Amino acid sequence: RAASSRQGDAMARYRSPLVSRYASAEMGFNFSERKKFGTWRRLWLYLAQAEKSLGLPITDEQIQEMEANLDNIDFKMAAEEEKKLRHDVMAHVHTFAHCCPKAAAIIHLGATSCYVGDNTDLIVLRDGFNLLLPKLARVISRLADFAEKYADLPTLGFTHYQPAQLTTVGKRCCLWIQDLCMDLQNLERARDDLRFRGVKGTTGTQASFLQLFEGDHSKVEELDRLVTAKAGFKRAYMVTGQTYSRKVDIEVLSVLASLGASIHKICTDIRLLANLKEIEEPFEKDQIGSSAMPYKRNPMRSERCCSLARHLMTLVLDPLQTASVQWFERTLDDSANRRVCLAEAFLTADIILSTLQNISEGLVVYPKVIERRIRQELPFMATENIIMAMVKAGGNRQLILFLKYPVLKVLSVLMKLKSECHLCL
Secondary structure (H helix, E strand, O other): OHHHHHHHOHHHOOOOHHHHHHOOHHHHHHOOHHHHHHHHHHHHHHHHHHHHHOOOOOOHHHHHHHHHOOOOOOHHHHHHHHHHHOOHHHHHHHHHHHHOOOOHHHOOOOOOHHHHHHHHHHHHHHHHHHHHHHHHHHHHHHHHHHHHHOOOOEEEEEEOOEEEEEEEHHHHHHHHHHHHHHHHHHHHHHHHHOOEOOOOOOOOOOHHHHHHOOOOHHHHHHHHHHHHHHOOOOOEOOOOOOOOOOHHHHHHHHHHHHHHHHHHHHHHHHHHHHHOOOEEOOOOOOOOOOOOOOOOOOOHHHHHHHHHHHHHHHHOHHHHHHHHOOOOOOOHHHHHHHHHHHHHHHHHHHHHHHHHHHHHHOOEEOHHHHHHHHHHHHHHHHHHHHHHHHHHOOOOHHHHHOOOOHHHHHHHHHHHHHHHHOOOO
16 A cells, blocks of 8 residues: 555655756646647658648548547556557557557558657757747847946956956856857757658658658659648758767767857856856845855855756766667667757756846856055056066067066065065055
């Protein structure tokens, strides 16, 4: 009884925090079972409609029956069928046929499992990009507002995380924006480069469809074109094996990994600035910074972004390895891996973009702290201007750099005193 009770208790089973804790409802639905299997049924409908229009003996009544049951999915029956058949696609063919008895004979006609599997994946990837792109654009917009607001506020620049020369708060933010604009272009390109697998048969030769249409190549090509258009794609891949090339998955996850790198850099900068008390991410009225140290104002949103961005960056290794070991027309060792890495990449990208938007809308700047740090470093920042002035007056830059002039010697001593004694100028 205890085991049965645990099986019925959702809280007694592991749930991915990507869905249960972080990701948006829209992205969660995009990778849901209902979206997946509902898309399978729509693809079977598109295939039947196109086959009928090209002369195969499929009736209006059969088409209407399929249309009426696109979302009438008996998931329990499908699970039982899969347990029996050990084949997810055929389990859903049987489940769809059960509620469409008149259309049962023509469901999946001429197709292979990858007709629904791969084409659905391409639809889901396209829709995933369409969810991410507006979020990325909003982050860029919010950061642009921030950059414009603080365009003229001087701040100390850092190279090697050592004090360098002045920049401005807004100019530093432009470094972040530029990276994200590159990511926006990359995501748009990756989305637009996606094609439909189309109607290609078991090994990409369309042999089964040529048989259905009695060797009429023009009808088979038109079938591919019709189904591709119904699915909302302008182009299909000209060459496939049983699957579309798994290098497509590499391209998709590469741009998401690159986005992860950008967000990790941005949020690391914010975390470092928070330590300097120059800039903070939003901190809610009732937020607790630490259970033991209530005075702390931990940059937990930025830390979350960095944590998840690291996960996102590693996921690209999966399709790299998968594509490299696909033997000939296809091997099935891609399937289980792709179920995990494709969904997790988009879910993770969705989470960190939403969190970064929240951060960018509430960044707090402390000008007085920034000014104090500038004043501490100002005498040393002046060395570059002094060197240029001395060269203009006839001095030798190389001798100046090697401290042949008294003023540089004095500044060198001051610098040494500051580092050793924390001298505040």
